[in-house]
Amino acid sequence: MNRKLTQVLRAQPSTDGAGVAIQRVAGFEQRGMDPILMIDELRSEHREDFAAGFPPHPHRGMQTLTYMKHGGIIHEDSQGNRGEIRGGGAQYMSAGRGIIHSEMPTQDTLGLHGFQLWFNLPAAEKMQAPRYRDLPLGELTQGAGPGFTVTAISGEWNVSGMQSMVGPLQELAAQAALADFNLDAAAELTLETGSGESVMAYVYNGSVDADAVNHSRRQLLLFGEGEQLTLKGGSTGAGLLVLRGRPIGEKVVHYGPFVMNTEAEIEQAIRDYQSGQFAA
Known part of the structure; x- marks a missing residue:
């Protein structure tokens, strides 16, 4: 069954x-x-x-x-990690139980185009140790099908007209997956999706046809249940991020940069940060 736009x-x-x-x-x-x-x-x-x-x-x-699609960013954090991507x-x-980080544009970056995505952690993993990883372009999985190209960052992707692809990042919670697709004008692709997954697509260039309706830039399309998703490039083609993940199904309580399950946990996070424990 093909997923319908909801x-x-x-x-x-x-x-x-x-x-x-x-x-x-x-x-x-x-x-x-969710997630x-x-x-x-x-x-x-x-x-x-x-x-x-984004200072500390x-x-x-x-x-x-x-x-990052264009431009450079430098990451530094309280665990001693430093990384630069272009x-x-x-x-x-x-972030796990707590981290302080900064993300600053490189000095030679005159134009910038990129994305930051936040993924939830299940309650059982929220207080684990922080982790960090750089993934330069050369480590990402790239491929092409009839009328489209794809860069797989995380998760497994099975797309019509090409072999299965697996992104190098497997650390995202809830089996979350992210891929960047570029479609030619009127090009169509169909990808397999798992039962019960949340599936969505963010259009960042051009436009895309979904359920015979055209959707332009800066729109996030959410889809219902199904084993497949079909998307078609608009008259000038399309650039879009496609995201999938298993819903965690837990209560989300957030305050600024903290995402927990209860108000009490948020209050504790604030106290821990103010007492300097995030820098430990």
């Missing part, structure tokens, strides 16, 4: 960090997005829109994945 969410203009201009889709309580919590798109040719970056700030109880690379971080 809802369309439009990214909203916002700012984060030290005033970085972003487009945001927040899904903390959004049915159909994905949030999708931010960072896109500007003007350095003043992002130069101040804390996280607990969730994972982040930063994927166009096409990704950075993964699991």
Whole structure:
């Protein structure tokens, strides 16, 4: 059965960090997005829109994945990790019980286009040790089918017209998977999806046809149950992120950079951060 479109969410203009201009889709309580919590798109040719970056700030109880299409980002954190990625690379971080990190544009970055995605952690994993990993473009899995190309970052992908692909990042919780597709005009692809998975697609370039309706940039498409998903490039083609994951199904309570299951756990996270335990 092919998945049908159930809802369309439009990214909203916002700012984060030290005033970085972003487009945001927040899904903390959004049915159909679990385990994905949030999708931010960072896109500007003007350095003043992002130069101040994301100075040191804390996280607990969730994972982040930063994927850069264009420009460079430097990550540093309280665990002593430092990594730099440029166009096409990704950075993964699991905050676990607590970490402080920063993400700053490289000095030679004049234009920036990328994404940061937040993934939930199940309650049993929220207090595990933090983890970090760089994934430069050369480590990502790339392929092509009839009228489209794909970069698999995480998870297994079975797409019509090509062999199965597996992204190198297997650390995301809830079997979350992410791939970047580029479709030619009117090109169609069908991918296999697991029963019970949340499945969605964020359009960042051009437009895509889903259920015979055209959807343009900065729209997140949420799909219902089914074993397959079919997407078709619009008149100028399409660039889109496709995300899948097993719903965790637990209560989500969040306060800024903390994502837990109860208000008491949020209050404890604030106390722990203020007492300096995140830097340990």
